[in-house]
Amino acid sequence: MNEGPTYICTSCHQNWFCDSVVNATSVNIHTPANMSHCFTNFKSVQHIEWICHTCLSAIKKQKIPRFSIANKMRFPQKPKELNLYPLEERLLSLRSPYMQIPRGGQLSVKGNVVNVPVGVQHTINSLPHTLEKSCTISVKLKKKLASKKCDFSENVRPFAVICALHYLMRTSDLNKSSGIEIVEDWITEIAKINEEETQNENKIVQNKRIIRIKMIR
Numbered sequence: 001m002n003e004g005p006t007y008i009c010t011s012c013h014q015n016w017f018c019d020s021v022v023n024a025t026s027v028n029i030h031t032p033a034n035m036s037h038c039f040t041n042f043k044s045v046q047h048i049e050w051i052c053h054t055c056l057s058a059i060k061k062q063k064i065p066r067f068s069i070a071n072k073m074r075f076p077q078k079p080k081e082l083n084l085y086p087l088e089e090r091l092l093s094l095r096s097p098y099m100q101i102p103r104g105g106q107l108s109v110k111g112n113v114v115n116v117p118v119g120v121q122h123t124i125n126s127l128p129h130t131l132e133k134s135c136t137i138s139v140k141l142k143k144k145l146a147s148k149k150c151d152f153s154e155n156v157r158p159f160a161v162i163c164a165l166h167y168l169m170r171t172s173d174l175n176k177s178s179g180i181e182i183v184e185d186w187i188t189e190i191a192k193i194n195e196e197e198t199q200n201e202n203k204i205v206q207n208k209r210i211i212r213i214k215m216i217r
């Protein structure tokens, strides 16, 4: 328990605690040849190939383990666009899940899960659009706008959120049917504001010069 579930099963690629796995190379010799494709040569702790007891007992019965990679149960590759921080994920999520988690924060659920639909459009429109990709803004998430207490507070990267939204709108059926609109002409609006600001700054600088020249005279 101290080490955490860091042992990865060679067959199902799930994370396990030390007690739930055995060294796969020691059992590999005794397994039937037609089950060899369940061993993916995936090494984790101490650079050893481990296998979980669930997969091993199925292999011993000459059955392909239910969650094995050989049973096409591979996790899909996570695209780089979706490498987001927890609050950034919340901003884009079309559903707010409510569930009861037993004490101790274990990864299991008690009772029903309720999915509440969320309107993402308002969030997307409120996110400040900046030209700088490295810009971050502080976001506080509240259950009610009126309440003083916030439930979730984090710095988010607007550029990463917009990139992830573009990706989801291209690939996810749920997002395609959500009717979210991404305003693309924000960049021209910002360019216009920037131009006006620089013109104003130039005028101020020129005025300062005129005042200086007058002072010198």
Ligand SMILES: [Zn+2]
Binding pocket: 009, 010, 011, 012, 013, 014, 051, 052, 053, 054, 055, 056, 065
């Ligand atoms: Zn396994």
